[in-house]
Amino acid sequence: MPLTRIVILDFRNIKACDIELSTGFNFLIGENGSGKTSVLEAIYLLGHGRSFKSALTGRIITHGMAELFVHGRFLTPDQIELPIGINKRRDGSTEVKIGGQQGQKLAQLAQVLPLQLIHPEGFELLTDGPKARRAYIDWGVFHTENRFFDAWGRFKRLNKQRNALLKTARDYRELSYWDQELAILAEQIDQWRADYIAQLIAVAEPICQQFLPEFDVQMRYYRGWDKDTPYQDLLANNFERDVVLGYTVSGPNKADLRIKVAGTPVEDVLSRGQLKLLVCALRVAQGQHLTAQTGKQCVYLIDDFASELDSQRRKRLADCLIETGAQVFVSSITESQVADMYGDNYKMFHVEHGTIESM
Numbered sequence: 585m586p587l588t589r590i591v592i593l594d595f596r597n598i599k600a601c602d603i604e605l606s607t608g609f610n611f612l613i614g615e616n617g618s619g620k621t622s623v624l625e626a627i628y629l630l631g632h633g634r635s636f637k638s639a640l641t642g643r644i645i646t647h648g649m650a651e652l653f654v655h656g657r658f659l660t661p662d663q664i665e666l667p668i669g670i671n672k673r674r675d676g677s678t679e680v681k682i683g684g685q686q687g688q689k690l691a692q693l694a695q696v697l698p699l700q701l702i703h704p705e706g707f708e709l710l711t712d713g714p715k716a717r718r719a720y721i722d723w724g725v726f727h728t729e730n731r732f733f734d735a736w737g738r739f740k741r742l743n744k745q746r747n748a749l750l751k752t753a754r755d756y757r758e759l760s761y762w763d764q765e766l767a768i769l770a771e772q773i774d775q776w777r778a779d780y781i782a783q784l785i786a787v788a789e790p791i792c793q794q795f796l797p798e799f800d801v802q803m804r805y806y807r808g809w810d811k812d813t814p815y816q817d818l819l820a821n822n823f824e825r826d827v828v829l830g831y832t833v834s835g836p837n838k839a840d841l842r843i844k845v846a847g848t849p850v851e852d853v854l855s856r857g858q859l860k861l862l863v864c865a866l867r868v869a870q871g872q873h874l875t876a877q878t879g880k881q882c883v884y885l886i887d888d889f890a891s892e893l894d895s896q897r898r899k900r901l902a903d904c905l906i907e908t909g910a911q912v913f914v915s916s917i918t919e920s921q922v923a924d925m926y927g928d929n930y931k932m933f934h935v936e937h938g939t940i941e942s943m
């Protein structure tokens with residue numbers, strides 16, 4: 585849901601910033617080190633409760649300050665403006681306020697502000713291990729299935745307990761009782777993910793075609809264990825192996841989205857530039873699907889990325905985003921690098937030494 589205003593206090597090199605935003609495109613223009621990424625990082629913090637660059641709160645609070653604040657106002661799908669805010673202190677404590685109510689959970693921030701980050705290192709989604717792709721799948725499931733968050737949390741807790749029990753268990757009967765609930769959760773989570781991916785593929789395929797017309801990209805969901813075996817049977821069958829290794833080897837915590845071109849993993853076929861375009865297409869697809877399914881709009885944070893695309897592709901990306909009606913933040917060193925992205929609804933901001941001013 586779009587932000588109409590953002591206030592950032594003591595966040596990296598930003599002492600104080602208070603800007604009215606466009607619900608369409610917001611361009612942040614400034615030199616290296618001026619604070620463009622920090623603005624995107626602050627918005628990301630508001631939607632995730634953490635930074636995309638640093639796990640340590642101490643790193644993002646301005647040197648010498650005790651705490652940071654990021655506040656904003658967002659528009660609900662029925663066009664009501666509500667406040668949202670996060671405050672973090674050096675001891676790691678966090679306070680979240682939404683719609684004037686204190687003590688809200690981080691997951692509620694994510695509900696209000698579905699974010700997609702597109703940045704130059706983003707192709708790790710395709711080249712690294714399955715963890716990032718699971719996060720990609722689960723972003724979509726989280727936003728479209730409201731029972732997912734609790735079920736996944738419960739699954740992770742039970743799985744951890746099971747791994748602890750495996751260290752001492754001598755007979756599968758010691759685990760079978762626990763495995764019943766674990767199996768119900770695993771099958772449910774798998775079903776949600778499979779349904780989501782099936783829907784997403786239908787949206788993503790034509791977008792991938794637009795971005796990479798020379799390739800036929802195929803996506804296939806892998807649930808984390810073999811497709812013909814019920815999870816509870818699998819746990820029983822694998823008991824001895826799991827005991828030897830000291831943890832549960834297969835399951836929804838091993839799920840993946842396998843992305844290939846002509847049967848070969850994309851990272852072995854596509855150039856770095858093409859991988860970046862594919863990531864872009866996948867992120868745009870998720871946003872389009874979210875809006876179609878829930879009426880919620882996603883906020884896109886595009887850091888230093890537009891400048892890496894040629895003019896035609898930059899324009900295509902902007903057109904796709906305009907079509908979804910999403911709010912977009914684009915950082916760039918020069919105005920000319922984003923000039924192909926201007927639509928009807930945009931604002932430009934100049935960033936210099938941590939000061940952000942509307943141009």
Ligand SMILES: Nc1ncnc2c1ncn2[C@@H]1O[C@H](COP(=O)(O)OP(=O)(O)O)[C@@H](O)[C@H]1O
Pocket residue numbers: 595596597598614615616617618619620621622623642643644645646647935
């Ligand atoms: N905790 C902090 N306190 C103060 N300044 C910081 C802190 N962390 C980073 N910085 C500085 O803030 C600036 C952040 O720049 P950044 O947002 O990455 O710029 P850009 O994206 O425009 O290149 C850098 O100059 C960096 O040295």
Ligand SMILES: [Mg+2]
Pocket residue numbers: 617620621622887888
């Ligand atoms: Mg930057």
